[in-house]
Amino acid sequence: MPGTENQGPVKISRKDQIETIATALFKERGFSATSMRDLASEIGIEAASIYAHVRSKEEILQSVCFKMAHEFFKELEQIEKQADTHTEKLRQLIAVHVNIITRNVAASAVFLNEWRHLSEPYASDFLQLREQYEQRLRAIVRQGIATGEFVPSDARFVTRTLLSSLNGITQWYKLDGELLPEAIAQNIGDLFLKGLMSHKDDRPKYH
Amino acid sequence: MPGTENQGPVKISRKDQIETIATALFKERGFSATSMRDLASEIGIEAASIYAHVRSKEEILQSVCFKMAHEFFKELEQIEKQADTHTEKLRQLIAVHVNIITRNVAASAVFLNEWRHLSEPYASDFLQLREQYEQRLRAIVRQGIATGEFVPSDARFVTRTLLSSLNGITQWYKLDGELLPEAIAQNIGDLFLKGLMSHKDDRPKYH
DNA sequence: CCTACCGATCGGTAGG
């Protein structure tokens, strides 16, 4: 079985390794400032050898960006389906968003900051996905306002500010940090739900 | 008076024009993905001509980054000086931060995202400034908590999340947008101060 | 501010 016999107990293929290291470099230096030679030397092979596993530098970026987009959408759809309150939906969406980011800090940072180096039609496709995600998050906020669950507020502003807070995590989160992902989610959830809920019901309830 | 006789009523010098256009390109495409030829063609001159006004591509980046850092610090020091409450200090700091960003969206985005392309010792100097700014903002939050003005909370987390919300404005603010800078500041101020203040005193007071 | 140019480096290919 050529191609499978040498993988052994560690499942990570050379292709996966390339993507992982590239993601870290793309986050640190940016896509354009990372050369295939940088990447190769980090892996320990020659630059030309990368092309045995990957068609181009951009293909790596495409893979990272669309994989992350898929992650975010998968969880969003799960949350949209359930018939919970909008408070609960928002709290859960914050929790899974924090979870995805803290489990994939580098990939999330690349997803957020390097997608503009995608060529067409990938850039347009990607942008559409991002806009749709924001729209659907905004719909939850809007509906919560419409039902009176949330205080009247600018859904567009709230959504953008929430996304900035969540996505900003990529810029400061460290695996050995003092704050656990669950605590981050709790804090962001409290902050925004406190801001969105009427005064008599300040503390969000769980079940 | 050579060098001054041709400036006429419009005060913008070629050097300023280069910096302005470069800033816009650096924001849109990133520093590394912007070539001096891109910049030149946007200005309408040859690439080599840029070097009559500017020593290098990086010098432009240095200028933008440190000018913005200076802007932010100038306002921070002003706010630290006055003997107001921490609530009022935080609200004012948010207001001036929003103001600087909305008046310099491109420069702020470059300041936030492209500084890592600075070479040494500029990168280290810059990073030190950013960390000091965050530290001093955090001190205001900490002091507000210590005096009992703010509810007990994680000052580090609050500061980072506030900065993410503020800096995120560069990613969505448009001059013709529906939300005016004053309204943005008001909303962010309300959100965070509501989150920071004790329940019996939910609405922050002004004078 | 332009023409003419330089050495370095880039992403990527051929052929093994």
Added chain:
DNA sequence: CCTACCGATCGGTAGG
């Protein structure tokens, strides 16, 4: 996965 290499483009300089 490597050696050897290609054309394109990069930041920047010389000299006017």
